[in-house]
Amino acid sequence: MKTGVILPFGDPRVASEVARDAEQAGWDGFFVFEPLWGFDAWVSLAAAAMATERIRLGTMLSPLSRMRPWKMASETMSLDHLSNGRAILSVGLGALDTGFEAFGEVTDRRERAELLDEALDIITGLWRGQPFAYEGKHYRVAPTSFMPPPPPVQEPRIPIWVVGAWPSERSMRRVLRYDGLLPNVLDESGKPRLLTPDDVSAMRAYIEERHPDPERFDIVIEGETRGDDAGAAADEVGALADAGMTWWLESRWAATPTDEDLRGFRDRVLQGPSRP
Numbered sequence: 349m350k351t352g353v354i355l356p357f358g359d360p361r362v363a364s365e366v367a368r369d370a371e372q373a374g375w376d377g378f379f380v381f382e383p384l385w386g387f388d389a390w391v392s393l394a395a396a397a398m399a400t401e402r403i404r405l406g407t408m409l410s411p412l413s414r415m416r417p418w419k420m421a422s423e424t425m426s427l428d429h430l431s432n433g434r435a436i437l438s439v440g441l442g443a444l445d446t447g448f449e450a451f452g453e454v455t456d457r458r459e460r461a462e463l464l465d466e467a468l469d470i471i472t473g474l475w476r477g478q479p480f481a482y483e484g485k486h487y488r489v490a491p492t493s494f495m496p497p498p499p500p501v502q503e504p505r506i507p508i509w510v511v512g513a514w515p516s517e518r519s520m521r522r523v524l525r526y527d528g529l530l531p532n533v534l535d536e537s538g539k540p541r542l543l544t545p546d547d548v549s550a551m552r553a554y555i556e557e558r559h560p561d562p563e564r565f566d567i568v569i570e571g572e573t574r575g576d577d578a579g580a581a582a583d584e585v586g587a588l589a590d591a592g593m594t595w596w597l598e599s600r601w602a603a604t605p606t607d608e609d610l611r612g613f614r615d616r617v618l619q620g621p622s623r624p
Contacts, residue, residue, distance in 0.1 A: 352377025411442025440511030552592030575619030586624025
């Protein structure tokens with residue numbers, strides 16, 4: 349099992365400092381929130397890459413329906429080269445209350461899902477190199493010979509983690525095309541509920557039956573543990589790890605952008621990961 353931290357707010361300088369703290373404290377990954385309007389996530393990750401040597405770097409997460417896929421392909425490829433192969437791309441539909449309507453972004457769920465699928469096709473196609481062509485409902489890409497960049501450092505590609513509504517077959521079919529699951533567990537009425545180790549076991553069994561390389565497929569779960577109670581934290585995370593979780597991401601989404609909450613978050617980072 350690997351562990352990471354999610355920085356819920358902060359400028360690129362803060363990101364570089366917290367990423368360095370996280371690497372020194374033994375965490376395996378450092379992730380940043382990608383706002384619609386705010387400090388740019390990929391600039392922050394570039395700053396973090398320059399301050400670290402080992403830790404994996406990515407967003408949590410990138411709502412591709414409001415992004416140009418060729419721009420995202422460029423940003424992820426650039427970070428992968430800068431970090432010498434440490435980039436991860438996490439994607440989903442995104443939360444509408446982060447400003448979609450205010451900035452005129454698409455809010456219809458079906459259309460956002462279509463845009464997500466087409467964007468992923470284009471990003472992975474561009475990573476493979478030219479010539480690349482694509483004809484979709486929303487996007488069209490023709491091959492180009494104008495200054496084509498190199499592929500990412502990582503092979504066969506930068507890992508892509510995808511939000512999946514469990515146990516929705518349609519949502520999970522998308523997830524299985526890629527490299528990791530960010531689970532959103534739904535009850536019988538279709539509303540989100542808390543995830544349990546039994547859910548993780550069921551996800552792992554589902555993936556092992558259907559994914560072409562299940563040993564390299566990640567189940568990524570986020571939450572909050574107490575750094576001052578290592579035993580309780582290890583028990584909580586250990587039950588999920590035993591069930592098949594491969595990444596635990598420490599998150600504090602309730603934190604506010606204040607100096608006090610930032611200090612509290614950094615203190616938790618410096619306490620190090622909770623491992624079973």
